[in-house]
Amino acid sequence: MAKTALRDVRVFDGRGLTEPRTVVIDGSVLGTDSAGAREIDAAGATLLPGFIDAHVHLTAPEQLADLAAWGVTTALDMGCFPAERVAALRSAGPADFRSAGPPAIGPGGMHARIPGMPASSIVTTADAAVRFVEKRVAEGVDYVKGVAEAPGDGGPPAEALQALVDAARERGLHTVLHAATPGAYHLAVATGARFVTHVPTIGRIAAEDVAAMTAAGQTAVPTLTMMEAALTRFAGAAGDFVANAAALHAAGVEILAGTDANAQPGAPAEVAHGSSLHREFELLAEAGLTPAEILRAATVDPARAFGLTDRGEIRPGLRADLVLVEGDPVADLSATRAIRTVWCAGTEI
Ligand SMILES: [Zn+2]
Structure with missing residues (x-):
């Protein structure tokens, strides 16, 4: 060799x-x-150490080369379908690829309108959540992804989200829950999911939810790059996403670097693969992380949190x-x- x-x-x-x-x-x-x-x-x-982007979406193998060119050697995909695409990306390289497969979503909201989203992703009962997890286990996913929405915003009901997290845990898998509003964040934190990803673009995470995350040892993947890009939908607003990440960090919640890089039609914003992680570093610095903490958040910390011991x-x-x-x-x-x-x-x- x-x-x-x-x-x-x-x-x-x-x-x-x-x-x-x-x-x-x-x-x-x-x-x-x-x-x-x-x-x-x-x-x-x-x-x-090669960077780990703890929140990406891949639709084409060239994106793994884009990631690697910017130093991202491990891509943690948080929603990819169909299963044939996931399988092809696993061996495509050069960056290493891990995936949740398709996410569990509710019948309404943005995710249900993403082109190609499998109908079987819609989970409205606890039983359906268990079946969803069993299907993902059979496919060989690396973790489970679910989408929490504030009550009334079209996400899975609370009991279905809880069943998703519990069923995954019983099968040895972590769950990553999407939460982009204060109401969704409350729901996601309450399930005890290992990871909560995004932060509210507008509106502050409740102090009790920040405290609960600290107490439970949950990890946040704020994807500030995506929240910044999505802010264009809220014309004129300054946004609360950096303040939300700052509050989590100040309370001792572990923060990982993730971008939500995607070229997915129907997503709130397109975020470039690879270069975006360096923008995420800048935004994490604005949230109060030191450079050493930021480098950890893209290397040793995600490796440990996701069990990537190598x-x-x-x-x-x-x-x-x-x-x-x-x-x-x-x-x-x-x-x-x-x-x-x-x-x-x-x-x-
Ligand atoms: Zn995402």
């Missing part, structure tokens, strides 16, 4: 940058022995998913855009 040694490179270790050192890529993983390796002088550059850090034995950038992104976050080289499982792209 081909070996590459990066010389004199500083490494993001989850807290800050190490002193310059040698990092060895040995085949698809990180190694220790640089004997016989091709050498790259990386003085002045920083090596980061990635998210730079140490021997883990997948060689790597981003080499010019400069010091802990001192200046904009350095994440100054990408020199990306490796996906040891393959330079």
Whole structure:
């Protein structure tokens, strides 16, 4: 297997940058022995674990290349259908792809109008929610996605959402619940779902719901890039999405970097794959996260939260998913855009 040694490179270790050192890529993983390796002088550059975008939607394999070009080596898809498309994307590369398959939705609201949304995604009873989860398990999904809406907004009823979360948990799967209004957020948090994604664009998350998330150890994937893009629908409004993320962070809720990147007809806004993650970093900084916290939110934290034990850090034995950038992104976050080289499982792209 081909070996590459990066010389004199500083490494993001989850807290800050190490002193310059040698990092060895040995085949698809990180190694220790640089004997016989091709050498790259990386003085002045920083090596980061490959980024994980914790909320994307893929419709075409080229989007995996777009993601990788911007340093996103793992794409956590939060709604993809039909099953044949999911299967094809799993082996397409170069970025690694995980998926919820289709989401569980209610009969009304925006999601029910997305072209191609399977009719079987509409879940209106607890029994239907259990059957939905059983079908996803049979398809081999990595987690379950559901859409919470405020009462009256056309989402699944509360008992169906609860049954979805419980049925997934009984089968060893986490649930990610979409919630983009304060009322939806209340419903989503109350189910105990492991992940709540989006934040209200307009309107504040209730303080009791923020406190409940902290107490339950739930994780938020705010997708501020999408909320910013969707704000154009609310002409003139300043938006509450950054303040909502700031409140979650201040309360100690774990925040992951996710963009809702998509090219999906019917979505509130199109968000570019890959480049959007760097905009998400800027918005997370506005919400009060430090650069080191933001880099964690796109590497080690999503790897742990989603059980991806083979990635998210730079140490021997883990997948060689790597981003080499010019400069010091802990001192200046904009350095994440100054990408020199990306490796996906040891393959330079
Ligand atoms: Zn989404």
